[in-house]
Amino acid sequence: MNATALIRPTRSCVQRVGLTRRELLVRAAAGGGLMVGFSLPGVGESLAQTAATRYRLSTWIVIGNDESIVLQIPATEMGQGIMTGLAQVMADELRVAWNHVKVVHATVDAAHGGTNAGPWGRFTGGSLSTRLFAPGIRQAAANAREMLVAAAKSQGLSGALTASNGFISNGSKSLSYGTLASAAAKVVLPGNAALNQYPRSFVGKSVARVDIPAKVNGSARFGIDVFLPGMVFAAVKHCPTIGGTVGNIGSKPAGAMAMVPVSTQPGQQANGVAVVAATTWDAMRAARSLPVNWALPIDAASNDTAAIQARAVWLMNHATPVVAAQSANVSHLSQGLAAPNVAIDSSYSLPFLAHAAMEPLNCTVRYTPGSPGSCEIWAPTQAPDAVTGTARSLCPAGTVIKVTNTLVGGGFGRKFEQDFIHEAVQVGLATPGTAVKLTWPREEDFAHDQFRPMALSRIRAAVSASTGRISAWSHRIVTPSISAQRGADPGALDASAVDGAVELPYTMSPYRVEYIRHDTTIPVGYWRSVGMSINSFAVESAIDELAAAVGADPIQFRLDNLADQRMIDVLNALKLLSNWSTAPLPGRARGVAIAKGFGSWVGQVAEISDNGSSGAVIVHRVCTAIDVGTAINPDAIKGQIEGAVAQAMAATFWVRQTFVNGVPQVRNFNRYRPVRLQEMPQIDVRILQGGGVGGVGEPGVPCVAPAIANAYARLRGEAQRKRSLPFFPGTTLGGL
């Protein structure tokens, strides 16, 4: 399945405000009240046009006669605070009492757009949820407010009416939304209501997140917490070798109720066996002891980290690249690289990464045969409509499919994927009438991830010593293509593979960016910030090398080569925030990096020191300046930056997945060393609001590795610069 179109929405889709009549729907709520819903076109216009119905309902605002306000959102809450942020947007236009607001995931069914999904349909990713849904929710809320005003007029409230705190009032008399809701449902608005009629009370404020109370008392329900009467539990065991399939399965181990060969994709041979038992532990134990003869793929030996890296080098030197971007004057490239300009020629390499979300992959299925039969699915998913499609591909024709997307215990791009869903539906079909929860043991979650691709980059660039301007830039990227592996035209440019290497904010000229597809059967997937997690490391390291080559200050050098005013504003704010102009304490060094992506502009400064003789590094402080356009909830934005820094720090220093003869070597957190509490640097964030709406979930990631690498080069000298991630591979994590 090709998710590229969805991850990269069309501009019109993101920027459009206002709703057409066709997009806004009004109906009476069940049990009385008002429901205002809106739909957005499928995120990619091309996808939407191929769908039988162009628009799909995805969001409802439900005003109950009991004064309840329920916002049903199409995005999945993964800890990014999207429930709260979208509710803030709604509350400002609807003018409600905050303590009456409840936010839930919209049901994935016919009434909520779940029946007409494209390959992915509704999804949460690309730092897009606010950008995609806030404008529509805002308009729908404003329209609902004006319908309530009209209803109040029809009920005899005269004079100038205002909406506030869940009441429509004329100054002397008030009617509550609950009492007006049913009448409002019959109001026909002539067009979209005007926005900005009232001062904002919620947007821009650090409103406490609505999902947090349940997360401190054990009542939050993640996918793995689904617990149904009479349910059984399953654990999967995959072929340890990537691409291997099930040969013969041994006899049923003690404690196992059933053994189900499962495949991760439609049309594929089974590559795993799910064992069903009375508890997850019994299932895991039985799966471990189950003997399976695996049929190994013939290319197993080529899936070896050393061989893959050697192939990347060969491709870099011998393959014909696709041009991703180039300037009109690209023919002057060699001239720009030549003396008297000062040139660098550097290669950067990055490893495969696991997602390592805290909640292991899991999915609960209850298949009930009948005519029609039903298939109920509960899953921690970033792509609930795709789950419907996965179930439809496996269930008998006509089966009624119902998907509930639960809270997600860490997604980072992994929980878009359908492999665990595909397996769980197969297990559900094998246990008709009984609910079954399939859990991937942590070892399977690490070994059978769809990994952030490895990459090799070579940047040849030069700078004029006299002007300090970049005189030439040539960047060649060798990396597997996520989209080609999912069936996209392999000859086409994979836009996500060059994200962060093209459309740079710099005024460099001439330039050329090239891409070489590195085919591999190791499954690759979307990891927080996708291509930018790779390319910003190479680009921002090289920029620093150019600055160093002419003895320029890294921030001033960037400012001298920037024309993008929002990037300049961010960099100037960062300079202040990080005390850049004041020398760091003795033994410390600072490094900077900037990036533009996901609709936001970001810059980060890392301040580091040596950790004695161990060779390790202490990160004392990471400062971030980010222009997010409009800050809906500043504290939630800060949280996303804090988390991105922690995740990217581990990727800078320690973590990677490696392969020996096709067997993934890292299988648990003891060899995938995250940052721990004692290592967390001080994170300071300055938020800029340059207009529009940018994304927040991913932009905090790309600059961290280059900022630390640039600080490291200053600390130890350019000769010791780290151009390969992670800095310290093989570092393990001991027990507690």
Add this chain to the structure above:
Amino acid sequence: MQTLTLNVNGHNHTVSVSSAGMPLLWVLRDVIGLTGTKYGCGIEVCGACTVLVDGQREHSCVFDVSSAVGKKIMTIEGLSADADGQEAQQAWIAHQVPQCGYCQPGMLMACVGAMKDGHHGSEIASEIKHICACGTYQRIRAAIKTL
């Protein structure tokens, strides 16, 4: 099958398990249905499964259920009825700590366990080596500072 009685958050639960060596984690989650305690790694590295057994912090993913018989087990679901637990919960809310929230039951139980051992503030923080993939550590540190 073996039948055991466990005292969890002040309530007795009589359960049947396939083995006395079954980890407490899975008895809580899959037999009793108290799903607040989380499975993260299964090898006592991540800390998501932390519970208190007679006030001691234990990794329930490797803690034999038979060893918990006759003892008082406290899980995240019991925190709201515990004075230290309430204090920690309030600090977590005040500092808007959780993101995805999956590791937080373990974080909170470790924090409350340390409080019950008489630790305060940064003493507690120095003892918590749990993993949070969302990177909420700065807020955990700030929340713990108030305890």
